[in-house]
Amino acid sequence: MFPSLRAASYVLVHAPDMVIHNGSTQVVERTVNPESEYLKALPNHLRTFEEVVAYAPNQVYIGNMKPEELREIKEPWFDKPVASASADGPMGRIFEERLLIGLIKACDAFDLVLLEESFTEEVQPDIEALNLPEKYKKLKSGVEIERIQSEIEDRHAEPLVTGGKVVGCVKRAHDIDPNLDSHVILENLVVKATGVLSGLELLKKYDIDPLSIPYVIECSEEAAGDMNQRGGGNFAKSIAEIIGADNATGSDTRGFCAAPMHAIVKACALVKAGVYENVLVLAGGATAKLGMNGKDHLKKDLPILEDVLGGFALLITENDGVHPIFRTDLIGRHTVGTGSSPQAVMTSLITGPLDKAGLKITDIDVYSVEMQNPDVTKPAGAGDVANANYKMIAALAVMRKEIERAQINDFVRTHGLPGWAPTQGHIPSGVPYVGHALQSFLNGDIEKAMIVGKGSLFLARMTNLFDGVSIIMEKNPGVAEEAGVSKDDIRKMLSEALRDFAASLGE
Amino acid sequence: MSLYDGKKVILIGDRDGIPAPAMEECLKNTTAEVVFATTECFV
Numbered sequence: 402m403f404p405s406l407r408a409a410s411y412v413l414v415h416a417p418d419m420v421i422h423n424g425s426t427q428v429v430e431r432t433v434n435p436e437s438e439y440l441k442a443l444p445n446h447l448r449t450f451e452e453v454v455a456y457a458p459n460q461v462y463i464g465n466m467k468p469e470e471l472r473e474i475k476e477p478w479f480d481k482p483v484a485s486a487s488a489d490g491p492m493g494r495i496f497e498e499r500l501l502i503g504l505i506k507a508c509d510a511f512d513l514v515l516l517e518e519s520f521t522e523e524v525q526p527d528i529e530a531l532n533l534p535e536k537y538k539k540l541k542s543g544v545e546i547e548r549i550q551s552e553i554e555d556r557h558a559e560p561l562v563t564g565g566k567v568v569g570c571v572k573r574a575h576d577i578d579p580n581l582d583s584h585v586i587l588e589n590l591v592v593k594a595t596g597v598l599s600g601l602e603l604l605k606k607y608d609i610d611p612l613s614i615p616y617v618i619e620c621s622e623e624a625a626g627d628m629n630q631r632g633g634g635n636f637a638k639s640i641a642e643i644i645g646a647d648n649a650t651g652s653d654t655r656g657f658c659a660a661p662m663h664a665i666v667k668a669c670a671l672v673k674a675g676v677y678e679n680v681l682v683l684a685g686g687a688t689a690k691l692g693m694n695g696k697d698h699l700k701k702d703l704p705i706l707e708d709v710l711g712g713f714a715l716l717i718t719e720n721d722g723v724h725p726i727f728r729t730d731l732i733g734r735h736t737v738g739t740g741s742s743p744q745a746v747m748t749s750l751i752t753g754p755l756d757k758a759g760l761k762i763t764d765i766d767v768y769s770v771e772m773q774n775p776d777v778t779k780p781a782g783a784g785d786v787a788n789a790n791y792k793m794i795a796a797l798a799v800m801r802k803e804i805e806r807a808q809i810n811d812f813v814r815t816h817g818l819p820g821w822a823p824t825q826g827h828i829p830s831g832v833p834y835v836g837h838a839l840q841s842f843l844n845g846d847i848e849k850a851m852i853v854g855k856g857s858l859f860l861a862r863m864t865n866l867f868d869g870v871s872i873i874m875e876k877n878p879g880v881a882e883e884a885g886v887s888k889d890d891i892r893k894m895l896s897e898a899l900r901d902f903a904a905s906l907g908e
Numbered sequence: 909m910s911l912y913d914g915k916k917v918i919l920i921g922d923r924d925g926i927p928a929p930a931m932e933e934c935l936k937n938t939t940a941e942v943v944f945a946t947t948e949c950f951v
Contacts, residue, residue: 658951741927741947771924773951783950786924824951857923857949867923867947 403726404672405877407679408716409836410603411462411493413709413823414501414595415454416691417447418562420708423587424691439696444565446695448704454495455482458774458821459709461837463490468818468837477776479704492836493602493713498563500527501710504594505561505587506569507537508643513586515552516561516569518543531598532605534645543569559583578628588688591710592623593639596685599712600644603681609716616677617641617651620664621684622826624655640683649681658771658830659856660684661713662870665832668717669727669872679718686710686825693824694781706777711828715835722881725842725874731758733853733871741867747797750853750871758873762798765816765873766847769834770794771855772820787820788813790853830854831871842876850874912940921947 421427421443430437453459457478460466465487474481488495503524506514516524521543529538549570552558561569571590575581596619604611619637626633637651654664661684668680688710695705720726731754739749755762770790778786795812798804804812822829831854841847853871858864917940921928928945935942 658949741929742933743926743930771951778951781950783922784925786951789924826951829951855923857947859947860949865929865947867927 402673402720402880403729404669405718405720405724405726406715406835406839406874407718407721407724408603408607408609408714409492409839410599410606410714411464411833411836412595412598412602412712413453413459413462413493413495414498414598414686414712415448415450415495415708416498416501416688416710417705417708418498418565419591419688419710420447420692420695420705422560422562423688424693424695424707425689426692426695439699442699443692443695443705446699446703446705448708450497452482452704453709454488455486457481457483458776459495460486460490461821462711462823462833463494464492464836464840465490468821468834471819471821476779477703479706479776492606493599495709496598499524499568501591501594501598502561502563502568503528503540504531504597505571505590506540507533508590508594508597508639510639511574512541513572513574514561514569514590515549515558515572516540516543517546517549517567520568532601533643537643557583559587561587575627580627580631589623589625589636591688592621592685593636593643594685595710595712596621596636596640596683597643599683599685599714600640600646600681603683603714603716604644607716611645612648614641614646614649614679614681614716616671616679617646617649617681617683618654618664618668619651619683619685620654620656620660620827622655622657622660622687625653636685640685641681646681656868657856657858657860658827659854659868659870660827661830661832662852662854662872665715665717665727665852666729666732666870666872668715669729672717672719673729679716681714681716683712683714684827685712686828690825694777697781701780703780706774707824709823711823711825713828713832713836715832720877720881722879723843723877725839726877728758728873728875731873733869735855735867735869737866743793744797744800746869747793750855750869751794751797751851752801754851754871754873760849761803762794762801763803763812763816765849765851767818767834767838767841767850768794768816769818769831769838769850769852771830772818772822772833773824773829774820774822777824778820785820787817791817830856835874838874842874845876848876910938910940912938915940916943917941918943919945921945923947923949924951
């Protein structure tokens, strides 16, 4: 039996001050050109929380709108707010930066985070309103702002800023080790906190008992460790701890943007093999990617659109006969020997698993590829990434004579979707559609979907290769996993039958 | 004679477009010298 997708949650955190202070484009600019016009103009191009909530792609991300509805809004989307927008959606929620900073403190196990006294009092009710275990709801007392300023100015602490004000800081965890400096600790605490938010939303929206989760796989793109083991880990268990998954252990899976797909495949394998009844796959967001294309956006007088941190959580369970299944026998892989031509890549990821199943490219109702929001990528010169991926799949279908060349645009429209996910690396790679797919399968709108993730391994300078993994999801055929019959059960049934038979002889 | 024969070439590929190794492969039948090749991830 194939494993099921039981639940999927998605969160965004509006982080405008983190764009300025922690996004890598801005950090680099401050280092090489601190008086730049870009840095001066940046604060005037940041969006408000209300604008971020009303942004159509963000409404799609948390499930208030279907991806297809974006087609009804003429691009660009940033200047066309959604009138009925809400920060709360069926699949998740959009949070404010101040709550994230409060939660960073709640997630801080080593007293590395200092928050200012009045800010602590202000944010305390927001933290209490989260579905955290009671022991994490009460923030430790705040400190005076002078202490925070001193840590920042004299001891290399990273400031925590929101509303344009310093409200706290993250201290370095070691005097010399660069893996534990305040910049890295802040990035890692943000991954942890946004992963926690994703997990909490999944528990809340789908009424899942955290104690029922035996294993967590975290699949973001940061590394937690020290100078002796830079990527030692482990975000997964640290997140499980905060969301109250006391019966869980876990591990981190890495693979750049392809990591979520690797994590899904591993989770499915663990469930199918009977190692765990269910596995929670989740990831937090990347502060470094905030405002990544900001210079191009400002050149075109656009707002900074990369102003949200993303997160997601998926619960993969034993087949329940209802929820959509992952076809673990139909997995596509970009292997070492695949090569890098677009045709070779798409053949390995798309037609490889289809050929194994005897399916045509057109037999898949929806493909989920790199679902980056074109509002962000087009002004930066990267084009419409989702659309480019769909055209490559369509071109493959033409080569296989499954569609005519003139049908390419029709194929993209009927089997593809417009992109809506923030450019947070692993966040847009295949997984944003999984939650929408869950609903579409349950509604009977689709029968088959293929989720595809790709990762740029060459960025780590260990190989020139990139990577990709795909998996086919299907509507559940409706047969639930049945508990196996043990030898003891058979022995008991036999002895009962023999006893009944003996009794009948004596009558 | 190819357009690229005898030229020194810098290749900048796109992971979601044409990666640099694929472009290098295309230039193998010319006398072009690839002096720098990289694939970038723009997302």
